[in-house]
Amino acid sequence: MLDFKYFAPTKVLFGRNTEEKVADLIKEFGGTKVLIHYGGGSVIRSGLMDKVTGILDETGIKYVKLGGAVPNPRLSLVYEGIELAKKENVDFLLAVGGGSAIDSAKAIGYGLANNGDVWDFYSGKRKAAGCTPLGVILTLAATGSEMSDSSVITKEDGLIKKGYSSDFGRARFAIMNPELTMTLPDYQTACGCTDIMMHTMERYFHNGECMELTDSMAEALLRTVKENACLLRDDPSNYEARAEVMWAGSLSHNGLTGCGSDGGDWMTHKLEHELGALYDVAHGAGLAAIWGSWARYVYKDCLHRFKRFAINVMGVENKGTDEEIALAGIEAMEDFYRQINMPTNLRELGVKATDEDLVLMAHKCAVALGGGKGSAKFLREDDMLAIYRASM
Amino acid sequence: MLDFKYFAPTKVLFGRNTEEKVADLIKEFGGTKVLIHYGGGSVIRSGLMDKVTGILDETGIKYVKLGGAVPNPRLSLVYEGIELAKKENVDFLLAVGGGSAIDSAKAIGYGLANNGDVWDFYSGKRKAAGCTPLGVILTLAATGSEMSDSSVITKEDGLIKKGYSSDFGRARFAIMNPELTMTLPDYQTACGCTDIMMHTMERYFHNGECMELTDSMAEALLRTVKENACLLRDDPSNYEARAEVMWAGSLSHNGLTGCGSDGGDWMTHKLEHELGALYDVAHGAGLAAIWGSWARYVYKDCLHRFKRFAINVMGVENKGTDEEIALAGIEAMEDFYRQINMPTNLRELGVKATDEDLVLMAHKCAVALGGGKGSAKFLREDDMLAIYRASM
Numbered sequence: 121m122l123d124f125k126y127f128a129p130t131k132v133l134f135g136r137n138t139e140e141k142v143a144d145l146i147k148e149f150g151g152t153k154v155l156i157h158y159g160g161g162s163v164i165r166s167g168l169m170d171k172v173t174g175i176l177d178e179t180g181i182k183y184v185k186l187g188g189a190v191p192n193p194r195l196s197l198v199y200e201g202i203e204l205a206k207k208e209n210v211d212f213l214l215a216v217g218g219g220s221a222i223d224s225a226k227a228i229g230y231g232l233a234n235n236g237d238v239w240d241f242y243s244g245k246r247k248a249a250g251c252t253p254l255g256v257i258l259t260l261a262a263t264g265s266e267m268s269d270s271s272v273i274t275k276e277d278g279l280i281k282k283g284y285s286s287d288f289g290r291a292r293f294a295i296m297n298p299e300l301t302m303t304l305p306d307y308q309t310a311c312g313c314t315d316i317m318m319h320t321m322e323r324y325f326h327n328g329e330c331m332e333l334t335d336s337m338a339e340a341l342l343r344t345v346k347e348n349a350c351l352l353r354d355d356p357s358n359y360e361a362r363a364e365v366m367w368a369g370s371l372s373h374n375g376l377t378g379c380g381s382d383g384g385d386w387m388t389h390k391l392e393h394e395l396g397a398l399y400d401v402a403h404g405a406g407l408a409a410i411w412g413s414w415a416r417y418v419y420k421d422c423l424h425r426f427k428r429f430a431i432n433v434m435g436v437e438n439k440g441t442d443e444e445i446a447l448a449g450i451e452a453m454e455d456f457y458r459q460i461n462m463p464t465n466l467r468e469l470g471v472k473a474t475d476e477d478l479v480l481m482a483h484k485c486a487v488a489l490g491g492g493k494g495s496a497k498f499l500r501e502d503d504m505l506a507i508y509r510a511s512m
Numbered sequence: 513m514l515d516f517k518y519f520a521p522t523k524v525l526f527g528r529n530t531e532e533k534v535a536d537l538i539k540e541f542g543g544t545k546v547l548i549h550y551g552g553g554s555v556i557r558s559g560l561m562d563k564v565t566g567i568l569d570e571t572g573i574k575y576v577k578l579g580g581a582v583p584n585p586r587l588s589l590v591y592e593g594i595e596l597a598k599k600e601n602v603d604f605l606l607a608v609g610g611g612s613a614i615d616s617a618k619a620i621g622y623g624l625a626n627n628g629d630v631w632d633f634y635s636g637k638r639k640a641a642g643c644t645p646l647g648v649i650l651t652l653a654a655t656g657s658e659m660s661d662s663s664v665i666t667k668e669d670g671l672i673k674k675g676y677s678s679d680f681g682r683a684r685f686a687i688m689n690p691e692l693t694m695t696l697p698d699y700q701t702a703c704g705c706t707d708i709m710m711h712t713m714e715r716y717f718h719n720g721e722c723m724e725l726t727d728s729m730a731e732a733l734l735r736t737v738k739e740n741a742c743l744l745r746d747d748p749s750n751y752e753a754r755a756e757v758m759w760a761g762s763l764s765h766n767g768l769t770g771c772g773s774d775g776g777d778w779m780t781h782k783l784e785h786e787l788g789a790l791y792d793v794a795h796g797a798g799l800a801a802i803w804g805s806w807a808r809y810v811y812k813d814c815l816h817r818f819k820r821f822a823i824n825v826m827g828v829e830n831k832g833t834d835e836e837i838a839l840a841g842i843e844a845m846e847d848f849y850r851q852i853n854m855p856t857n858l859r860e861l862g863v864k865a866t867d868e869d870l871v872l873m874a875h876k877c878a879v880a881l882g883g884g885k886g887s888a889k890f891l892r893e894d895d896m897l898a899i900y901r902a903s904m
Contacts, residue, residue, distance in 0.1 A: 121755050123527020128520060134772070135515020332739075333756050333763070336732035344725045363513050364725050367771065371725070376768075379759065380526070 121331045121380040128374040130267045131293045134367060138295045139257050142172055142214070143179040149253050149292040151212025154183040155205045157225040159190065159217040163259060166303055172216060172257065184208045189217060191403065192396050193224040195239060195275045202231035202238065205252070213254040215291075218312075219263025219403075222256055223271035226289040229254050233288070242273050242282040251288035259300045261366040262312035262404060264319055264373025266294035272393070279397040282488075294370065298362035306356060310460040311404025313349035313365055317342055318407045319372040322389055325418075325425050326495035328382020338377040339432040341368050346433070349460050387494040388414050391504060394481040394488075399471050408462035409469040413511035415450045417503065419443075422496035426450070465511050478508040513723045513772040520766040522659045523685045526759065530687045531649050534564055534606070535571040541645050541684040543604025546575040547597045549617040551582065551609040555651060558695055564608060564649065576600045581609060583795065584788050585616040587631060587667045594623035594630065597644070605646045607683075610704075611655025611795075614648055615663035618681040621646050625680070634665050634674040643680035651692045653758040654704035654796060656711055656765025658686040666789055673789040674880075686762065690754035698748060702852040703796025705741035705757055709734055710799045711764040714781055717810075717817050718887035720774020730769040731824040733760050738825070741852050779886040780806050783899060786873040786880075791863050800854035801861040805903035807842045810889035811835075817888070818842070857903050870900040 133141055146154060154176065156169075163169050169185075176183050186201050205213070205228060215225035231238035233250035240246050256266045265271060270285040301309070320338045345368045351361040371377065378384060391414065392406040401409075419426040423442050430436035430449020434456075438445065454464045463469040473481075486492060486501035493499065499507070525533055538546060546568065548561075555561050561577075568575050578593050597605070597620060607617035623630035625642035632638050648658045657663060662677040693701070712730045737760045743753040763769065770776060783806065784798040793801075811818040815834050822828035822841020826848075830837065846856045855861040865873075878884060878893035885891065891899070 121752055123530065124524075126524040126526065129523075131521075132516075132518040134518065138515065331756065331759070333733060333736045333760050336736055337729045340728035340732045341725060344728055347724075360513055363772065364723065367723070368725050380755065 122329050122382065124379050126375050126379055127287055128267055128290070128376070130291045130374070132267070132296060132370065133293065134296045134363075136297060136299060138297045139168065139171060139300070140175065142255070142257060142295060143175050143181055145255055145293040145295070146181055146212055146214065147179070149212070149255065151253060151255070152181065153208065153210050154181060154212045154214050155201065155208070155210040155228065156183050156185045156214045156216060157189060157201060157221050157228065158185070158187050158215070159221050160187070162303065163216050166300070168216065168257070168259065168300065183214075184210065189221040189224045191220050192272075192274045192281060192400060193220040195273050198224055198227040198231060198238060198273060201225075201228035205232055211252065213252055214257070215254065216257045216259065218258065218260025219265045222263070222265040222291070223273060225254055226251065226265070226271035227273050228252070229289060230284070230286075239275060241284045241286070242275075248286050248288055251286065254289070254291045256291045256294045257300070258294060258296045258366070260304060260308065260312060261301055261362070261369040262315040264316065264369050266291055266296070267370040267374035270373075274397055281393045281397040296366050296370070298359055298366050301362050301366060302357055304356070306353065307405075307461065308402070309352050309356060310349065310462050311402045312369065313345055313352070313460065314404035314408045314457070314462055316365065316369045316372045317345050318388060318411070320377040322386045323378040323381060323384035324429065325385045325422055326382040327422055328495060329380070330382075331380030334377060334379045334381050335428070341372060341377060342433045344368055346456055353460050382495055385494050385496045387496075387499050390485055390489060390493060391507060394485045395471065398477065398481060401469055401471060405463055405469055408457045408464060409466050409471070410507070410511050412450060412454045412464050413507045415453070417507050417510065418494070418497035419446050419450060425496070467512060473512070475509070478505060478512070482508055514721050514774065516771050518767050518771055519679055520659055520682070520768070522683045522766070524659070524688060524762065525685070526688045526755075528689060528691055530689045531560065531563060531692070532567065534647070534649060534687060535567050535573055537647055537685040537687070538573055538604055538606065539571070541604070541647065543645065543647070544573065545600065545602050546573060546604045546606050547593065547600070547602040547620065548575050548577045548606045548608060549581060549593060549613050549620065550577070550579050550607070551613050552579070554695065555608050558692070560608065560649070560651065560692065575606075576602065581613040581616045583612050584666045584673060584792055585612040587665050590616055590619040590623060590630060590665060593617075593620035597624055603644065605644055606649065607646065608649045608651065610650065610652025611657045614655070614657040614683070615665060617646055618643065618657070618663040619665050620644070621681060622676070622678075631667060633676045633678070634667075640678050640680055643678070646681070646683045648683045648686040649692070650686060650688045650758070652696060652700065652704060653693055653754070653761040654707040656708065656761050658683055658688070659762040659766035662765075664785070671789040673785045688758050688762070690751055690758050693754050693758060694749055696748070698745065699797075699853065700794070701744050701748060702741065702854050703794045704761065705737055705744070705852060706796035706800045706849070706854055708757065708761040708764045709737050710780060710803070712769040714778045715770040715773060715776035716821065717777045717814055718774040719814055720887060721772070723772030726769060726771045726773050727820070733764060733769060734825045736760055738848055745852050774887055777886050777888045779888075779891050782877055782881060782885060783896060786877045787863065790869065790873060793861055793863060797855055797861055800849045800856060801858050801863070802899070802903050804842060804846045804856050805899045807845070809895065809899050809902065810886070811838050811842060814888035859904060865904070867901070870897060870904070874900055
């Protein structure tokens, strides 16, 4: 087992109407002038924004609003947010939305609390020494950004998608009302479930040291999301299922499912990042489209974990060779993707990539990783290309 | 499912030699003059105290030491600590030890940060408005106090044992090096495993609303501790097993295993608190001695949870009536206690109580609870007495 640090200080208020506590929480963490950052019109149309600003008005907390966060959030909007927040003397950031709004708010926070170009942190040039305090009202269960240390930003110039992780960026509070996720299109709900499971699966598939407590809790989480994703496919207004998935989303990416284990594989995410930068696909769907091809390419090199996953998560019978069990687990996972209408290849994802596109993505991915990455199997550019090709 | 708050801000450094980071962490959280609070001589004999003070000396952090924390830590020592810390202008508390040192350090922290008698918080008279920042070097995996909001103190006058819970008392950091627990006597290790499992079991056995993610992760934790307790019985120097148990101890009491569920039952703890106040038994052993009698007394009123526990934690086959399955689960748990040399009744615990003693304990317990408590089954004084009698 490996040594680890665990630090998940975000105060979570979970349940119905918890958004009504937003002013109390902002005050608790010292906010007096807030930048409310959000995405599209859904938080406006749903009435959530009016509710939030109404509460802030009542309690005398000043604010300024910035919308426009899109999936694969853009660096230009981050710059705009930093300028606006500086002009308005903002001392607290409130992200209202999903991972896009939160990630972009984190980047704005780094930009406010540090001099120089905020992209430096994402490009790996330097590390942030702080972040403006951030709170979240979550409306989409997926990225886990509400409790995680990470954010992912896309630079338009060259369509470069980069993540940055720092404890400074962890939200001070996260308000999670599962009801706020009920108006999501089914496709987005399924994408969210896929992303949530993948955050644990990336940590789970590795060839390094393990911790049984972490593994068994990870498996419990995966089984729970899988079951509840199917419940939500049939009944999107199932509050209990929404709640199970929402809380799993946070626990899947706050560090808990990686404690004591090897850092994980993360190659499905890396391969998807290139897809997301070029084609602007939904992140969860992109992951589903890639995972099966990745898994079939690497499973022989990480057979003990694929076997365990098959039995403990997918319910495959412990019968036959390890390879047969592992493959049955991969097939069961792809079946699950189909059941919740997720793609299992690029075609189903709607990406019409030429072989040149695949070559370009594999090249960009390898360069971004300094040559290669992966723990289930270390992948180099030619491996990445083979997986992209297999996922066509 | 119920609404919940989750707040576990403690920064955990887990692994070998993590105690070497103690000065960095104290500085990170603003400490300049530290009260080091510890229990008996084991942290001296092991050389840990010299190591810690050596590191503080090197980095120029001043400190004063206070030993003497005992199991069921005493109010008089808390008063002594408050006086000492005031005299020495202490601004940070470092507990080095297990639950006794941590709980007593929390009480000292409440006393320092609030005017008036610190016992007021434990007796329920008023609530603390703050706590002096606290860090922990854990040497005993059991109470989970290193990440929990709770502490338990015993007032010598009347032998009243009372708990107080507040987020202010949560440790800023917890250093957890499983190697530091290796010199523990086997009995203490087994007591710790029992206490750890009980923190999750108290949350698990209830008749209220549930969350599947919480339940399935709780079951994963219980299975893990059960397996590793047996490994430690056979090989106390098994690092991996020490680590599994140590991390489970923190997760079992930091709130995670209760999210979205009813508040739990907690009557085994309450019944044991009266035992602990009168006989000064080891807390974990006291819990084991009571649990079976409690479980047999209440299981019919909470059959669905006892059945699930039997199957998912104790590995009982899903065969026969629900009552048979539930009872087989209780028997399997008692068998496990015997396997790790824990008592399953008061006699085995070494408590020679007269019936008058049992009557007194049941009365004190009922009075302390304002008449009664319990979610698996609501227990009044006569129920408590019946359980004490059954545990003879």
